[in-house]
Amino acid sequence: MNCYCGQGAAFADCCEPYIRGIRQAPTAEALMRSRYSAFCCGEADYLLASLHPSKRVSESRESLEQSFTETQWCSLRVLSCRSGEAGQTVGEVEFVAFYQTGMEVGQLHERSRFVCDSNQWLYCDGDILPPLKLGRNDECWCGSGRKLKKCHPD
Numbered sequence: 001m002n003c004y005c006g007q008g009a010a011f012a013d014c015c016e017p018y019i020r021g022i023r024q025a026p027t028a029e030a031l032m033r034s035r036y037s038a039f040c041c042g043e044a045d046y047l048l049a050s051l052h053p054s055k056r057v058s059e060s061r062e063s064l065e066q067s068f069t070e071t072q073w074c075s076l077r078v079l080s081c082r083s084g085e086a087g088q089t090v091g092e093v094e095f096v097a098f099y100q101t102g103m104e105v106g107q108l109h110e111r112s113r114f115v116c117d118s119n120q121w122l123y124c125d126g127d128i129l130p131p132l133k134l135g136r137n138d139e140c141w142c143g144s145g146r147k148l149k150k151c152h153p154d
């Protein structure tokens, strides 16, 4: 199975080892991707563990588990990264994640901030950015890899 995060690698060779705690995500981008995959497969423990301790109070297992049942994540695009490489201590990743709630398609366009503490990248917080406008020739939101006009035109 291809990884949820859309990198093209198998889940077992991509985000799964981070989610299972077998390996530490080496970069802020890898951590961000693995958190997206954890949302896709409903891994509340990992989502809480990869959150900066100062933020854990505002995120509850109950609200995460409710989001897993209500939101179906469709695809992820990483738009840009600033720092966040192995050996650095801070990083930013801008991404857009497309999701469906019932029949509605939505997107989360966010610039997230990460810190690396004792070789472990953690998600701190992020700024929500305006939704992207998808053109007919852009890749479809559903993650098929096809153009919007050939896949889910409306």
Ligand SMILES: [Zn+2]
Pocket: 003, 004, 005, 006, 007, 011, 014, 015, 016, 033, 034, 037
């Ligand atoms: Zn992945």
Ligand SMILES: [Zn+2]
Pocket: 140, 141, 142, 143, 144, 151, 152
């Ligand atoms: Zn589509």
